[in-house]
Amino acid sequence: MELYATGNNAWNQLDFDGVADASTEPTDFTSFQLVLEDAVIDRPHASLACTLVNTSNGIRTAGVPEVWMQSPSLKDKVLGSSAAIAGNGSIAGWGNPRTSIYDGEAVKQYRSESHFQEGKNQATFTSLRHVSQLVAYETGFAALSPTGQVWTWGDERYEACLCREVSDDSPAEEPGAVAELEDLPTGKVKKLAAAGYLLMALTEGNDLYAWGGHPGLPGFLDDISASPSPVVIEDHDVADCAVGQSHSAVLTLSGEVYTAGANANGQLGITTEADSPWSKVPLPPGLDGTIVSVACGPRNSFMTVQKRHLHT
Amino acid sequence: MACQQLLQLGRDAAHHIREECDDLQTSSLLGCGPALVSLLSRQASVLMRLDSADASSGDLVMKRLEDILSISYSKFYCFLFKDLPVHWRQLYTDASILKFHVLLLRAATAADPGQSTILLDEAVISELVRTLDLALILAGAAGEQRGRLWIGRALDLLRDVWTSAQPEQAGDLRISAKTAKIDAKGDDPSPLEDLRFSAISFSDFQPFTPPVKSPIPRCPALSVEAFQAYMDSPTDLTLGPEPLIFTDLVDEWPARTTHPWHNPSYLLSKTFGGHRLVPVEIGRSYVDEGWGQKLITFGTLLRDYIDPSLSPDQAPAERQIGYLAQHPLLSQLPALRDDIRVPDLCYTSPPPHPTDPGKDQPEVDEPMLNAWFGPPGTITPLHNDPYHNLLVQVVGSKYVRLYSPLHTEQMQARGKEDGVEMGNTSSLDVGALEGWDQPADQDQQQPNPYKQGSEERVRQAFKDVPFVDCILHPGDTLYIPIGWWHYVRGLSVSFSVSFWWN
Numbered sequence: 001m002e003l004y005a006t007g008n009n010a011w012n013q014l015d016f017d018g019v020a021d022a023s024t025e026p027t028d029f030t031s032f033q034l035v036l037e038d039a040v041i042d043r044p045h046a047s048l049a050c051t052l053v054n055t056s057n058g059i060r061t062a063g064v065p066e067v068w069m070q071s072p073s074l075k076d077k078v079l080g081s082s083a084a085i086a087g088n089g090s091i092a093g094w095g096n097p098r099t100s101i102y103d104g105e106a107v108k109q110y111r112s113e114s115h116f117q118e119g120k121n122q123a124t125f126t127s128l129r130h131v132s133q134l135v136a137y138e139t140g141f142a143a144l145s146p147t148g149q150v151w152t153w154g155d156e157r158y159e160a161c162l163c164r165e166v167s168d169d170s171p172a173e174e175p176g177a178v179a180e181l182e183d184l185p186t187g188k189v190k191k192l193a194a195a196g197y198l199l200m201a202l203t204e205g206n207d208l209y210a211w212g213g214h215p216g217l218p219g220f221l222d223d224i225s226a227s228p229s230p231v232v233i234e235d236h237d238v239a240d241c242a243v244g245q246s247h248s249a250v251l252t253l254s255g256e257v258y259t260a261g262a263n264a265n266g267q268l269g270i271t272t273e274a275d276s277p278w279s280k281v282p283l284p285p286g287l288d289g290t291i292v293s294v295a296c297g298p299r300n301s302f303m304t305v306q307k308r309h310l311h312t
Numbered sequence: 313m314a315c316q317q318l319l320q321l322g323r324d325a326a327h328h329i330r331e332e333c334d335d336l337q338t339s340s341l342l343g344c345g346p347a348l349v350s351l352l353s354r355q356a357s358v359l360m361r362l363d364s365a366d367a368s369s370g371d372l373v374m375k376r377l378e379d380i381l382s383i384s385y386s387k388f389y390c391f392l393f394k395d396l397p398v399h400w401r402q403l404y405t406d407a408s409i410l411k412f413h414v415l416l417l418r419a420a421t422a423a424d425p426g427q428s429t430i431l432l433d434e435a436v437i438s439e440l441v442r443t444l445d446l447a448l449i450l451a452g453a454a455g456e457q458r459g460r461l462w463i464g465r466a467l468d469l470l471r472d473v474w475t476s477a478q479p480e481q482a483g484d485l486r487i488s489a490k491t492a493k494i495d496a497k498g499d500d501p502s503p504l505e506d507l508r509f510s511a512i513s514f515s516d517f518q519p520f521t522p523p524v525k526s527p528i529p530r531c532p533a534l535s536v537e538a539f540q541a542y543m544d545s546p547t548d549l550t551l552g553p554e555p556l557i558f559t560d561l562v563d564e565w566p567a568r569t570t571h572p573w574h575n576p577s578y579l580l581s582k583t584f585g586g587h588r589l590v591p592v593e594i595g596r597s598y599v600d601e602g603w604g605q606k607l608i609t610f611g612t613l614l615r616d617y618i619d620p621s622l623s624p625d626q627a628p629a630e631r632q633i634g635y636l637a638q639h640p641l642l643s644q645l646p647a648l649r650d651d652i653r654v655p656d657l658c659y660t661s662p663p664p665h666p667t668d669p670g671k672d673q674p675e676v677d678e679p680m681l682n683a684w685f686g687p688p689g690t691i692t693p694l695h696n697d698p699y700h701n702l703l704v705q706v707v708g709s710k711y712v713r714l715y716s717p718l719h720t721e722q723m724q725a726r727g728k729e730d731g732v733e734m735g736n737t738s739s740l741d742v743g744a745l746e747g748w749d750q751p752a753d754q755d756q757q758q759p760n761p762y763k764q765g766s767e768e769r770v771r772q773a774f775k776d777v778p779f780v781d782c783i784l785h786p787g788d789t790l791y792i793p794i795g796w797w798h799y800v801r802g803l804s805v806s807f808s809v810s811f812w813w814n
Contacts, residue, residue, distance in 0.1 A: 010376060011347055025354060025372055048383065049347030064347040088390035139390055155390075157731030172731070196386075214389065215730070216604075245386065265379070299379070 001292075002307060003036040003044065003053060004284050005029060007267030007300025011049035013063025014300065030266035032284040032303060036060065041304050045079050046297025052079060068113040084136035086154070087196075091116045092141040094131045107131060107143060107175070125153075125175050137161055137194040137212065137243075143175060148188025150201060151175040160226035161197055161212040180228055181209065195243040195298065201228065206237035206253055220246055220261035220275055233258050233278045244296035249303075250278070251294045257281040257303055265299040314472035315430050319420060321466055322413030323360065325458055329406050330356040332457065340456065341406075343399035344384075352380055352403065355410055362417060374414050380407040388450065401454035408447035409458055412466060415440050432474055438587055438609075440470060445589035448644050449607065464646060471584060513574045514707060514805040515621045519688050521783070521803060522711050522748060528782040528790070533561040533657075540660045543793075552666040553793045555714050555780055561789040567651035567706050568787060573807050574707045576614055576622055582647045586611020590644075593635045597691040599726075599737060600752045608634075618687050619805050635690040635802075641683035642809070654679055655702055655789070658813040662700040665795045667717045671698045672794075672814070679813040690802035691749075694723065694738035699812035701792040705784035708806035713742060713781040717795035722777050742799040745771055784808075 005014045006029045012020045016036045020026055036053065038060075044053035050063040052075065059075070068085060069075050074093070077083035083093035091110040107128040108121035115122070128151060133144040140154015140161055152162045156172030163178045170176045181189055186205025193200040197214040198221065209228035213219050223229045231238070236252035247261030247268060259268040260278045269281045289307040296302070332339050333353030341349050355373050362370060384404040388396060419440075420430045432440075444463045447453050453460040534542060543553040567573045580586045588610045595603030608616075615623055617634030642649040658679040665671040680699070684692075696717070703712070715723065726734035743749035783803065784790055792798055794814070 008379070010351055010379060025358060025376070027372065049345075049351075064350065066347065067345055086390075087386065138386070155731065156728075157392075159730060216389070264375075264382075298383075 001038060001041040002034055002287070002289065002305040003038075003041050004032040004287070004303045004305060005035045005051075005300060006032045006269035008048075008265035008297065009300070011063040013046065013049055013051045013297070016051075016053075016060055016062045028266045029300075030269075030271065032269045032281065032301075034284065034286070035062075042079075043293045043295050043304060044302050046295065046300060046302065047085075048298050051297065051302075054079060068116075071113070071117055074113070074116060081133040081135070082131065084134045084141055085113075086136040086140060087138035088155070089113070090122075090136075090141075092134055092136065092143075094128070094134060094143075105129070107134070109141075123173070127151075128175050133192050135192045135194040135199075137199055138196055140172075141175075142192050142194055142199055144189060144192050148182075148190065148204075150178040150181045150189055150192065152178055152199075158197060158212075158214060160215075160224075161199060163199070163211045163226060163228060178228075184209070191241065193241045193243045193248075193296075195296065196245045198224065198243050198248065200231070200241050200243055200248070202238055202241050206239060208233075208238040208241055208250065210248075221248070222277070240293050242294045242296035242301070244301065245298040246275075247296065247299075247301070249294040249296050249301045251291055251303070255291055257291060257294060259301060267296070267300050269301060314469045314476065315420070318416060318430070318466065318469040318473060319413075321462070321469065322409075322416055325406075325409050325462060326356040326359040326413060328457060329353070329410065330360065341399050341403055343397050344403050348380065348383065348403060351376060352406060352410075355380075355407075359410060359413060359417075362414075370414055370418060374411065377407050377411045377414065380404075381411070385450065398454050401451040402459070404451035405447045405453050405455050405459055405463075408443050408451070409462060409466075412440060412443045415443065429477075430473055432477055437470075437474060437584070441467070441584055441587045442589055445644070446607070449589065449591055460643070467584075474584070512576070513572075514576060514619050516708070516804050517621070517688065518709065518804045520748065522746070522781075522801065524711075524781050524783055526778070526780045528555045528557050528714075528780045530557040530559050530782075530788075533558040533789075536656050536660060539657045543660065543662050550666065551716055551718055552663050553791075554716075555782075555793065555796065556791045557782060557784070558789040558791070559787065561655055561657070561702075562653075562704050562706070562787060565652050565706070567648075571651045573648075573651065574786070576619070579614070579648075580611065582645060583610040586614065588645065590636050590641065591639050592617065593637050594632050596633055596689070596749075596752065597693050597741075598637075599693050599734075599739075599741075613685075618685065633687060633689055635684075635686035637684050637686065637690070637692065638682045638810075640681060641685070642681050649681075652704075652706075652809060654681075654811060655704075657702060657791075658811050660813075662794065662814060665698070665717070666793075667720065667795065673698050675814055676812070679811040682810045682812070684806070684808040684810065686802050686806060688802055688804050688806075690806070691743060692798075692800040694740055694742055694797050694799040695736050696720075696795050696797045697736070697792075697812065698794065699814050700794045702811040702813075703784070703790045703792060704809045704811070705786055705788045705790075706807045706809060707786055708802070708804040709786075710784045710806050710808060711781065711801040711803055712784060712790060712792075713779050713799045714792065715777060715779045715797040717797070719777050720795075720797070722773065723797050738797060740770075740774060743801065745774055 009026050009028050012026045014035050038055040040056040042054040044051050047066045050065050053060050077093055085091050089112050094107045095105045107125045109123045110116040111122045128143055130146050131143045132146045135142050139158050143151045153173055153175045156166055159166055164176050166172045181201055184203050186203045186207040188204055189201045190204050191202040198212045200210045202208050208231040210231050211228045213224045238250055239253045240251035242249045250258045258278045258280055262275050263272055268276055270279050289305045291303050292306050293304045330353050333349045336349055355376050358373050384400050387400040419436045422431050453463050546553045572578055586609055589607050590610050591605055592608050592613055593605050723738040724740055726737050726739050744751040
């Protein structure tokens with residue numbers, strides 16, 4: 001398999017081979033380039049300065065590791081989507097913070113990485129005992145249950161990201177189910193993506209919905225509000241989605257990648273200076289295979305590719 | 313040689329930033345994480361070698377500094393400002409300082425590869441000033457080593473470079489037409505040539521004057537001892553001290569005499585010819601729909617919002633009200649701070665909140681100063697503050713109405729709105745209830761006393777609540793005791809300074 005990447009590389013976080021010249025300042029990638037090859041490449045997790053990816057050779061790391069990556073259990077949980085770290089430093093995690101045991105454990109929230117390490121949780125959410133995916137945005141979290149129900153919680157100042165009515169009975173800081181994402185026309189939600197002030201939900205029928213927004217800042221997608229609205233990209237069905245600090249990447253069922261949003265670091269993989277609406281990303285030269293997933297770091301983007309010759 | 317000094321100041325900053333970052337464990341930026349600290353350090357390091365300005369590496373440094381600014385700025389929104397860790401504000405400030413140095417190096421190289429002069433056209437000046445003002449306004453110029461002190465020094469030197477480069481303009485305070493480019497929002501304002509304002513005052517036009525129904529007593533300033541006694545022995549022991557106006561407390565202020573703030577040219581001369589950036593509230597009142605804040609230059613504030621009559625050739629554009637409100641302008645502009653004096657009356661021990669000790673704040677070392685500068689018609693809705701306040705009217709007139717804390721029940725305090733605590737603000741619109749203004753279209757989600765069939769009942773009930781009121785004229789100082797609800801309305805172009813203390 002192959003991993004392609006574009007965008008922020010200020011910490012050489014796109015350089016898995018360690019070939020960069022340490023005496024010069026690394027530059028960003030302005031188009032998708034091949035960064036890693038391995039028999040197995042899972043969807044990477046990219047933080048601001050570091051990229052982690054599970055391969056047949058274990059977890060490969062590029063860039064400057066974040067402080068929280070010193071905790072092996074947190075690293076595993078983040079890669080496995082059972083823990084997530086918000087922009088304000090809060091961590092939500094499912095299961096025992098030190099092990100990979102999940103049975104009977106509720107989702108807990110920690111004020112910081114050190115509190116996670118010490119097992120000092122700030123809140124325990126007994127309503128959330130089974131989680132298939134946990135994601136974080138700038139000031140809160142969203143969780144997906146195995147039955148396709150979406151729960152959100154976080155800073156009440158950014159109510160649009162919660163996508164639900166906040167009340168005394170259903171406060172912002174505690175997980176609340178998002179009614180508007182139930183009974184969708186194309187089946188239940190199978191995947192969440194979030195970052196910045198944008199959240200996305202992908203249904204089993206390959207429809208993509210987005211919601212969120214920040215009252216003081218212009219969003220980069222049209223029609224984003226406190227209510228989920230369908231993301232329409234030329235009538236394409238959506239196979240995968242990812243969100244960065246102020247950009248997003250989508251893989252269509254037909255195998256094409258579209259990106260939208262800020263491109264200051266080249267994270268869209270297209271040649272435009274300004275913020276861009278959905279644009280089809282040109283395929284990297286030499287790519288011979290099928291794109292199977294997309295991922296976004298805060299300021300960069302990734303695609304994993306199943307090479308053709310491995311299949312034939 | 314201000315120019316050389318300014319470049320040296322930047323080199324020193326780069327040197328110190330690198331040293332501090334490289335000793336990560338003791339760095340005050342530690343909380344930003346090793347990645348960002350190393351990125352900042354690397355940019356400082358590149359900058360130290362950049363004297364022979366290599367344009368291409370300068371571009372990459374600039375891009376990385378912009379990255380750091382945008383990353384740290386995003387943290388400002390993640391947290392309530394009071395919870396925002398100071399390291400994020402320092403990171404923003406240090407990145408701004410380095411950015412200022414890159415801009416300066418570019419300008420110096422463009423003018424003269426030997427860097428003995430700096431080419432300061434209006435675009436360069438505006439970008440330089442803007443960079444530091446954003447650090448002052450958004451990040452509070454945090455950082456013990458550089459911070460506000462470094463920025464103040466840099467702006468002083470920049471001013472010296474600027475005035476010496478333009479001797480013909482230094483004296484007459486003119487803003488050239490090109491200054492228009494500095495508009496922070498990239499608007500396209502019309503020329504500012506008419507802002508020469510030779511020795512004129514702001515317009516004293518007063519479109520509407522509310523009647524004063526229950527005047528606050530006026531008297532010459534009390535001595536510190538007499539004021540302390542006034543606060544300690546109130547007429548009504550439950551209520552505590554009541555509002556009072558001092559008529560001559562600030563007669564000696566330079567702002568009222570030798571450095572007149574009513575003179576637009578003077579204010580421009582203290583704001584880099586209007587280049588300085590200030591936060592302005594746009595909209596009638598902070599509880600109105602569509603209200604917002606933006607950063608504009610002081611020149612734009614004067615010309616487009618405060619007093620359009622200053623540029624009579626310009627067709628008056630239909631504009632919303634712009635109000636420089638509750639901004640620590642005098643810390644941002646130390647030159648204007650020199651024009652006022654903190655009244656000795658602030659060095660007293662005022663009583664606690666008369667009804668709600670929960671409102672009392674930890675004791676402040678120094679009074680907190682805020683500036684209030686706006687056109688006729690600005691409104692600060694009925695609210696109360698957790699400090700005692702001396703509100704000094706420097707220019708123009710303001711109407712103020714006050715309700716005592718004993719009537720808090722009848723003030724219909726708001727609650728939490730969009731996660732922001734608004735409990736100190738009343739949902740009553742004094743101007744609308746008095747018939748001075750049309751009621752503003754309120755947010756449909758908020759309970760609206762005017763649209764629930766009880767409009768008349770609210771009006772009647774409110775009418776019966778006793779209040780005191782006044783019109784403040786230049787030189788007046790209003791004492792607003794802690795917890796008193798107050799509604800403030802600008803009647804003409806108005807410039808006030810408030811002193812909060814406890």
